[in-house]
Amino acid sequence: MNTYENYNFDSHFQELFEKLSEFFSEKSYSIDKKGENIKAHQVYSFDIEVNNIIIDYLTQSIKIPMRIISEESEEVVIGEKEPELTFVIDPVDGSVNVNRGLNIFSFGIAILQGTEQLSVNFVIASMVGNLLTNEYYVARKGCGSYCNNEAIHASKRTDPKTFMFNFELSHLIKKDFPQFFDIIPEIHQVRSLGSAITALSLVARGGIDAHIDIRNRLTIENILPASLLILEAGGIITDSRGNELKPTKNLKTPFNIIASGNRTIHSWILKKINV
Incomplete structure (x- = not known):
């Protein structure tokens, strides 16, 4: 049996959430620019601070051989034995929103079995x-998804006239997605949050019906x-052709994704965009 199989990550997750809530509630963090990360994206002081809080907490609290991957720092390997787990973290998804004073952002941590491939299929918590x-x-694989300790479920809507979708529009070129302008009139509402993790978590809880x-x-973290x-939560996530997302070994591989609350929504989107 692997060390982590009966490990209770939830208590650590909750403690970390409380630490980061306290950090942002104090509103004393800096929005100074700190150069670029490994993806050549702008980094702010608060990105680095949150990244350090998460990594410091993980290294001090979780006593399992592991490696930690983040876009804001070098890879960290903990323990003398071969790592059993890979922690992939996105310290602040929505940094530009934070910098502009828009409170739409999230942080995320994925725990993967093994250390070679970064894949949706290998996420265990x-x-x-x-x-x-x-x-x-x-969420824990095979155990459902929860928000504030209550089970959540993805959307069960099937009528396009009731759909609310989140589209990420920044840097989107019209010629690459002309179908966007065909989809909008057929659904109920459109959002563009500027934070993929926030939007995807809303798909999981049924707040929005799909994220495109x-x-x-988009990169794997x-x-x-x-x-x-x-x-x-019962939803679906694929690439823009409906295929499983391919594994990658780094945080630089770009992805197109569609995440939907159910297969009816997903099939409707795929039919619309792949004409």
Whole structure:
């Protein structure tokens, strides 16, 4: 039996959520620019601070050989033995929102079995924290998804006239997605939150019916933390062709994704965008 199989990650997730809630509630963090990360994206001081809080907590609290991967720092390996787990973290998903004073952002952690491939299929537990709404999401493979300790379920809607979708529009080129303008009139509402993890967690709880990001810009740390939430809540996540997301070994591989509350929604979207 592996060390982690009966390990209770939930208590650690909750403690970490409380630490980060306290950090942001004090509003004393800096929004100074700190250069670029490994993906050549702008990094702010608060990105680094949150990243350090998460890594320090994990290294001090979880006594399992592991490696930690983040877009904001070098890979960290903990323990003398071969790592059993990989922690993929996105410290602040929605950094530009924070910098502009828009409180739409989340942090996410995915725990994967093994250390080679970063894949939705290898996620065994995950956490997402929405600090604006004080919502704390957790999932464990085969055990369902929860928000603030209550079970959540993805959307059961099937009528397009009732659908609310989140589209990520920044850097989207019209010629790459002309179908976008055909979809909008047929559904009820559209949002563009600027935080993939926030949007994906809302798909998991049924708040929005689908999240569509086909800009070929999303990377795996933006996807993994909420992917298990969606799957355990009864939803679906694929690429823009309806195929399983391919494994990757780094945080630079770009993805297009569609995440939906149920197969009816997913099939409707795929039919619309793949014409």
